[in-house]
Every structure is written in C-alpha cells, then in structure tokens.
Amino acid sequence: MEMRTFAERLIEFPTVGGGEAEAAAWTRERLDDLGFETYEWEADAEELAQHSSFPDDPDLIDTEDRPSVAGVLEFGDPDAGPTLILNGHLDVVPADEDAWSSPPFEPVWGESDDGEETLTGRGGVDMKGPVAACVFAALDVAERAEDADLNGRLVVEAVAGEEEGLSNPYPFEPDAEILAEPTELTPITATEGTVMKRLEIQGRAAHAASRWRGEDVLPHFERIRAAFEDLEADRSESVTHPLYEEYPxxxxxxxxxxxxxxxASSVPSSLTAEMRFGVAPGETVDExxxxxxxxxxxxxxxDDWLSEHPPSFERFSIQFESAEVDADEPIVRTLREAMLDTGLPDTDPRGATYGADSRHYVAAGIPTVVFGPGSIEQAHFPDETIEWADVEQARETIAETAVRFLQS
Structure with a gap:
C-alpha cells in the first residue's frame, strides 16, 4: 500500500469524536499487513476521572467504543536500545458541509497556487496525513535497519483522541516521542495549556413592551467579557516566555x-457561554x-444584581496543562540534525499556542518534540488542505530522526 492510498482511506472515515472505531480497526489491519506487532486499547473513564485534566464524573468522559491502536517494530536487540514513539490521533472536528467546496470526507487531490500537489479533506492536516507519514517513516526505518545497525523499538500510535494519551498498553517503557501534529515542519518544544470554563448568568424575563421590568443578561455578559479581555491583555504583557515573543x-x-x-420579544433571562483560556508553559491550569x-x-x-444572583463559572470538558522540554534533549537534537540531513533548515524550536497530547508524555518523564507536516491554520477549517510534498518531507525527516535515535 502506498502512503497516498493510506491517507486517502483514513480521510474517508468520518471520525468525528466518538466515531473512531471503524478507522481504528482498519488501521490495525493495515499495520498487521505491513508487519507491525499491533496493540489495541480503550481509555478507562474511571482512571481518567482521577486525573486533574478530566471531569470528576466518569459518565462525562466518552471512552466507550473509542479504541486506540499502535504498531511496534523491533530492531536488533530491542532491550539494548531506546524505544521511540511516533504519535498521531484519528479523531477530527465536525465539518460544516455547506462551507466546503467538496464533501469533507471525500479526499480530493488538487494543486496549490505555487503548483504543489495538495490533498483536501477533513483530517488531512489534523492529523491523518501526519499519521500516514509516521506509518511509512517507520517502514522506511525497517528497510534501513540491518545496514544501520539499529537496536530498540519504533512504535506508531493512532490514538482515538489526543485528549486520552494517558495509557501505556505495552510491556516496555517509551524513551522519547515525536508527536506529528501540524507544525509546518518546525520543531515545537513548548505547548500551551488551556482552561475550559462554562459561564452561566441568570437575569429576569419580561415582555419586550416593558423590558425595564426585566433584567437583561447581555449587558452583564459584556462587562464580564470586557474584564476577561483586559486580563488577557495584561497577561500578554506580564507573562513572558522566549518561545512566544512572536505571537501578538x-x-x-x-x-x-x-x-x-x-x-425575540422577551428580555433574555439566561445566558450560557463556553470559553477557553490559554495557559503559558510554566503555569498551571489552576493558577x-x-x-x-x-x-x-x-x-x-x-454590580448589585450579580452580587445577589452570582453567576456560576465551572470547568467543563478536558483541561490541558502546558508542556515543555529542553531543546538539548537528545530527541530534539536528533530531529534537528535529521532536518539538516534531509534538506530542511535548522529551525530553532518554537512554542505553540495550542495544547497537545505531548503534555501527558512530558508529565510521565518522556521527552517529546512536536513535529509534522501542514499548518495549524488549516486545522479545523473548511477545505482543510495539506501540501503532499510536506507529508513526504515529514516521512523522510521522521525516518532519519528514528534511525539516528536508534543508533544512539
């Protein structure tokens, strides 16, 4: 099977959160066919509920029929060398078909303005194209293994959702990870955390003809939003990090x-707003x-009304702690060497303003660098598109990184 066919078929699975099972089964079958030793597991809602990132109620954590799969290749004396994980997720965000120029789950090949071949489809960037690059990078390593005198293991993970990367289903411990999120082929060593909160405000309904008898929630919400925006501006000045100076x-x-x-003819008496706040590397979600x-x-x-009718402001969904690894970690240095060897510029590591599964690996003491094809500016967008040359480049660079790492 070619990498193109693999990516196309993955895109055809509508793996909107909770619908990954069919794609996971297909991926495991392909990994089996390609010579990997395969694993499959589901996250444990009871276990996740004990983790600070997740809701306390297991019933609020959707893990049922959401398997993750992985394929393992062993080289030389596996226990004498390191274990490197190449990780990607199968789930995608919903697609508004009316905003797309083609059906979101039908892969379409095209050409960019500069003549590069492109692949359009939901998940092409985030992150089925990168998953395909990882699978075929691992196969490239296997072809080179004997001549390169490798020892260790290479693991390709296709997890159901990036929020559930807490489990280790293997009889061995990983030593490092490359998380193939879309980074425009730039090494990312710091990822932002996020707080997810739900605000609920109660007012008082009234007929529009006598709206002064009601209590409109919208002005209260506007004052709260303005206060939050002021805090965001203050934090942009007071919370600094060298990898985030480029971001406005x-x-x-x-x-x-x-x-x-x-x-339309009633004073709005209730409001619910869901929001996300960024957490800098070095900060905690709680702070x-x-x-x-x-x-x-x-x-x-x-405000007199709000003092007597205080809003609720509760967490919901999943919280992302920030994560950071030192640029001198062997996996980061090895990636940068491989970038030069495969024709990419030696780009200094950067920080990303999104959260990622790397936080779980870093928290577990597993150094992780985020590196993959495509741009986050395409992720979650209509007509999500990736340049295929970038996927090929990621495959080559990840393979070279793995070879070097397993020779160390």
Whole structure:
C-alpha cells in the first residue's frame, strides 16, 4: 500500500469524536499487513476521572467504543536500545458541509497556487496525513535497519483522541516521542495549556413592551467579557516566555459559544457561554483559572444584581496543562540534525499556542518534540488542505530522526 492510498482511506472515515472505531480497526489491519506487532486499547473513564485534566464524573468522559491502536517494530536487540514513539490521533472536528467546496470526507487531490500537489479533506492536516507519514517513516526505518545497525523499538500510535494519551498498553517503557501534529515542519518544544470554563448568568424575563421590568443578561455578559479581555491583555504583557515573543496574543482567550434568551420579544433571562483560556508553559491550569475567577468576582462585586444572583463559572470538558522540554534533549537534537540531513533548515524550536497530547508524555518523564507536516491554520477549517510534498518531507525527516535515535 502506498502512503497516498493510506491517507486517502483514513480521510474517508468520518471520525468525528466518538466515531473512531471503524478507522481504528482498519488501521490495525493495515499495520498487521505491513508487519507491525499491533496493540489495541480503550481509555478507562474511571482512571481518567482521577486525573486533574478530566471531569470528576466518569459518565462525562466518552471512552466507550473509542479504541486506540499502535504498531511496534523491533530492531536488533530491542532491550539494548531506546524505544521511540511516533504519535498521531484519528479523531477530527465536525465539518460544516455547506462551507466546503467538496464533501469533507471525500479526499480530493488538487494543486496549490505555487503548483504543489495538495490533498483536501477533513483530517488531512489534523492529523491523518501526519499519521500516514509516521506509518511509512517507520517502514522506511525497517528497510534501513540491518545496514544501520539499529537496536530498540519504533512504535506508531493512532490514538482515538489526543485528549486520552494517558495509557501505556505495552510491556516496555517509551524513551522519547515525536508527536506529528501540524507544525509546518518546525520543531515545537513548548505547548500551551488551556482552561475550559462554562459561564452561566441568570437575569429576569419580561415582555419586550416593558423590558425595564426585566433584567437583561447581555449587558452583564459584556462587562464580564470586557474584564476577561483586559486580563488577557495584561497577561500578554506580564507573562513572558522566549518561545512566544512572536505571537501578538501569546495566551489567547476565546469565548467560542454563547447562548442567550429564548424569544425575540422577551428580555433574555439566561445566558450560557463556553470559553477557553490559554495557559503559558510554566503555569498551571489552576493558577490561570484562579486569575479569571478573580476577574469575574470583581465584576460581580461591582454590580448589585450579580452580587445577589452570582453567576456560576465551572470547568467543563478536558483541561490541558502546558508542556515543555529542553531543546538539548537528545530527541530534539536528533530531529534537528535529521532536518539538516534531509534538506530542511535548522529551525530553532518554537512554542505553540495550542495544547497537545505531548503534555501527558512530558508529565510521565518522556521527552517529546512536536513535529509534522501542514499548518495549524488549516486545522479545523473548511477545505482543510495539506501540501503532499510536506507529508513526504515529514516521512523522510521522521525516518532519519528514528534511525539516528536508534543508533544512539
């Protein structure tokens, strides 16, 4: 099977969160066919609920029928060398078909403005194209193994969701990881954390003809939003990190979902808003959460209605702690050497303003560098597109990195 066919078929699976089982089964079958020793596992909701990143209630954590799969290749004396993981996830975000120029789960080959071959489809960038690059990079390493005198193991993981990378289903311990998220073929050594919060405000309904008898939630929400934006601006100045100086908003907030009112002719008496706050490397989710809770409390204290009817402000979904590894870690140095050897510039490591599964590996003491094809600016977008030459380049560079790492 060619890498092109592998990526095309993965895109055809509509693996919106909770629908990964069929894609995982197909991936495991292909890994078996390609000579990998395969593993399959499901995350344990009870175990995840004990982790600070996840809801306390296991019923709120969707793990049922969401298998993750992996393939392992062993070289020389496996126990005499290191174990390197190449990781990607199978799940994708929903696609609004009306915003796409072609069906999202039908891969389409095309050409970019500069003449490069492209692949369009949901997950092409985030991250089925990168998963394909990892699989075929591992096969390239296997072809070179005898001549390169390798010892150790290479593991390719296709996990159900990037939020559930806590399990180790193997009878061995990993030593390092390359997480193939889209980084434009640049090494990322720091990833941002995120706090997910749900705000609920209660007002009082009234007929539009006598709206002064009601209590409109929208002005209260606007004051809260302004306070949060002020805090974001303050944090952009006061919280610094050398890998994030290039970003105009290094620790961004997004209020991504707002629902208020229930009828055009009624004063809106309730509002629910879901939001995400950025957490800098070196900060914790708890620390940043407290800052935004204090900003909210200041708005409440200054308003008679909110003081008597305080909003609720609770976590929801999954929290991402920030993560960072030293640029001098062997896996980072080895990747940078391989980049030069495969024609890429020796780019200094950067920080990313998104969270990633690397946080779990770093927390477990496994040095992890994020490196992959495609741009985060294409992820989650309509007509999600990746330049195929970048996937080929990622395959070559990841393979060279693995060879060098398993020779060490």
């Amino acid at each position: 908003v290094p620790w961004p907030i997004v209020i991504g979902k707002v629902q208020a009112g229930n009828w 940043v959460e407290q800052q935004y809770e204090e900003a909210l409390q200041a708005v409440v204290d200054a």
